[in-house]
Amino acid sequence: MALVNVETKLATEYENIRRREHDLITGMLDVLPKVDNLGEERMGQMRDALFHADHPFLIVLVGPFNSGKSSMINALLGDPDVLPIGPVPTTDKITILRWGEQSQRLSGADGADTLLYPAPLLQKVSLVDTPGLESIFQKHEQITRQFLHRADVVLVVMLATQAMTASNLGYIQQLKEYGKKVILVINQADLLSAEETETVRDYVMDQSQQRLGFKPDVWIVSAKQGQAARHNGELDKMAWKSSGLSRIEEYLDDQLNDVARLRQKLQTPLQIAKNVNQAALTAVRTNQSALDQYQGITSNIELQLAAQKRDQDKSVRDINTEITGLFDSISERGSAAIQDTFRFNNAFRSLAGGILELTGLARIFRRGSSYTNVAFEQHKAFDPVRELPAVADKLPPRLEGKDIQDIDDLVKYAKKEIEALPGAISSKVIGNIQAPVKYDRVTLQEIRPTLEEIEDEARKDETGRLEQTLRNSMLYLAVFEILLIIFGIVALSTQWEDSQAKILVLLLLIGLGVVALLFMPLRGRILQTGFTNRILKLRGRYIETLSKAADKQIDYGMRLRQDAVQPLTRLISAQTQIHTEQLAKLQAADQEIVSIEAALAKMGKKGILG
Helix, strand or coil: CHHHHHHHHHHHHHHHHHHHHHHHHHHHHHHHHHCCCCCHHHHHHHHHHHHHHHCCCEEEEECCCCCCHHHHHHHHHCCCCCCCCCCCCCCCCEEEEEECCCCEEECCCCCEEEEEECCHHHHCCEEEECCCHHHHHHCCHHHHHHHHHHCCEEEEEEEHHHCCCHHHHHHHHHHHCCCCEEEEEEECHHHCCHHHHHHHHHHHHHHHHHHHCCCCEEEECCHHHHHHCEECCEECHHHHHHHCCHHHHHHHHHHHCCHHHHHHHHHHHHHHHHHHHHHHHHHHHHHHHHHHHHHHHHHHHHHHHHHHHHHHHHHHHHHHHHHHHHHHHHHHHHHHHHHHHHCHHHHHHHHHHHHHHHHCCHHHHHCCCCHHHHHHHHCCCCHHHHHHHHHHCCHHHHHHHHHHHHHHHHHHHHHHHHHHCCHHHHCCCCCCCCCCCCCCCHHHHHCHHHHHHHHHHHHHHHHHHHHHHHHHHHHHHHHHHHHHHHHHHHHHHCCCCCHHHHHHHHHHHHHHHHHHHHHHHHHHHHHHHHHHHHHHHHHHHHHHHHHHHHHHHHHHHHHHHHHHHHHHHHHHHHHHHHHHHHHHHHHHHHHHHHHHHHHHHHCCCCCCCC
16 A cells, blocks of 8 residues: 555656646747747757657557557557557558547647547556558658657567568667667467467567667567457456556556656656756847847937927927017007006196097097007007017928928938848838828918917907097096086186185195096006006917917827837837746746756655655
8 A cells, every 4th residue: 555655646746747847848838939049949849848748658659550559559548449440541640649538539730640538548658559660651751750759668569470570670670770668569469379479579589689689578469358358347457467468557657656767757858948948048138138239229219309309399489489579579569558648748638639539529630540559550569469470480390390300310310220230130120110201280270360360369459449448538537627627617606605615626626637637647557557468368378379289290290200210119119028028937937947856856755754
C-alpha cells in the first residue's frame, strides 16, 4: 500500500508540473511571435517544447501494413473498435491517441489526426499509430520525423512470419539513426509454439547484431490473445500476461516510476522554454533600448506641437490687443465728444437748442446733422470702428499660413525619422505621412456677419441713443428755464407787501436757473460712463466672438498637424505598449520557470516525516 501511495504521489507531482509547463509554454507561444528579431527557429523550439509538455509519455508504433499495430492499441485500450482494422489499408494518416473525457477524432491539417479517448492508459502515455513503414517514410516523411524526434520509445511491430526482412532491416536502421530507444515487437505469438517463440527471438536478435550492430529488446506478443483477455469489461490477468502485452504496461510503469527519467523528461521542455525566454527577453530589451531612442521622436513632436500652438495663441492675443486698442480709442474719442456736448460752457447753447426743439426750428438749423453726430465726427470717434474689419481679417490668413508651414515642416521631419528607423519597425508604419489636401477656413469666415453687427452697434445705435438723450435733456432744460422765467415774470408783476421776500424769490429763481444749467455736465458725465461701459461690452463680445472662432480654427490646425504625423506617433506608441506588455509577460514567465525548476527539484523526494 505504501508503494502504491508513493507511486500515486509521484504520478500526481509529475502531472501537476507537466500541466504547469504546458500552460507556461502556451502563454509564451502567444507572446513570442510578436517579438521582433527573435528568429523563427525559436518558435520551432517552443512548438517542440509544447509537444513534449503536451504528451506525458510518447510511444510511436511503426511497422509494415497489417502487422497488428492497430490491434495492439485496441487491446491496450480495452476496446476492439478504437481503431479500424481490416485486410486492406483503412487509413493513410498518422493517428495520435490521447486521453480525453469523451471519444472524439480531430482532423489535423498536417496529415495527422488526434483521437481523444477515455482510456486510463492514455493518462500515462500518448500513442502514435502510423500507416505502413513504406507510407511513413515516403508520404509522411516530414511529420514522421517530427514524431520520431519527440518519441520516448519506438515500437517496431512485425509479424512473426515476416520478421527481419530486408526492407524491415532497412527501416529499423533508419529508426535507429534517430537515437531513440527502439524495441522490436513480434506479433502473432499465438501462432508459435514455445520453442518457435524462442527461435524467432534468437533469430531477430542475431540478425540485429549482425546486420544492424546492436541487440534490441525483443517482445513476443499476441494482439489477438490480448483482446480475448478482456471480456465484458473484465480483464483476465493470466491471459493478459500470456498475451505479452502486459510487458508494455510494465515497461511504461517502470519508466514512469523512474524519478530521474521523469525529471529529465520534464526538464527538456522546461530548459527549451528557459533558453527561448532568455533569448526573447534579450531581444525585447534590445528592441526597447532602440525604441527608447525613438521615444525622443514623439517627445520632440509633442514639444513642437505645443510650441506651435503657443505661437498661434500669441497671434490671436496680438490681434485682440489691436482690437482692444481700437475699442479703447472709440471709448476715449466718444467720451470726449460727449463731454464737449454736455460741458457747462455749452449750457446756454444747449438751452438755445432746447428752445429750438420746442419751437420745431432745430431741424432747420441742424441741416440734417444731429448734435451728437456733429460732435462724434469732430472727434473722429468712429474712425477706429472702420479699422476693426481690417484688423480682425488679418487673423485668418495668419493662422492658416502658420498651419500650412508648420504641417509641411512636421511632415518633412516625420518622413526623415521614418527613413532612419530600422526596417523591422519602419515596415509597420500604417498610413502615409503627408500634408492635408485641403484646408477648411469656414470657422473664421462664418463669424464675419456677427462682427459686422457689433461694429454697427458701436457706430450707429450708440449715436442714436445719445442723440435722443441729448434732445430730451435740452428739452427738459429749456422747459425748466422757461418755467423759471415765467415764474420770475409773475413774481415781478405781483405786488409784494414785503419787498425783501420778493427779492428772495427772484434770487431763488435765478439760483434754480443756474443749477439747472449744471444738469447738462452732470448728465454728460453719466452718459460718458454709460458710453464707456457699453463700448467695453461691445469690445468683450467682439473679442469673445473672434477668440472662440480662433480657438476652433487653432484646434482644427492642431488636429491637421497630429493627423499628418499620426502614422509615426501611432507606431511608436503602439510599439512601446507592445514591448512593455511583452517584457511584463516574459518576466512573469521567467519567474514561473524558476518556480517550476524548484518544484522539479523536489519531485519524488520524501518530506521531513517521510
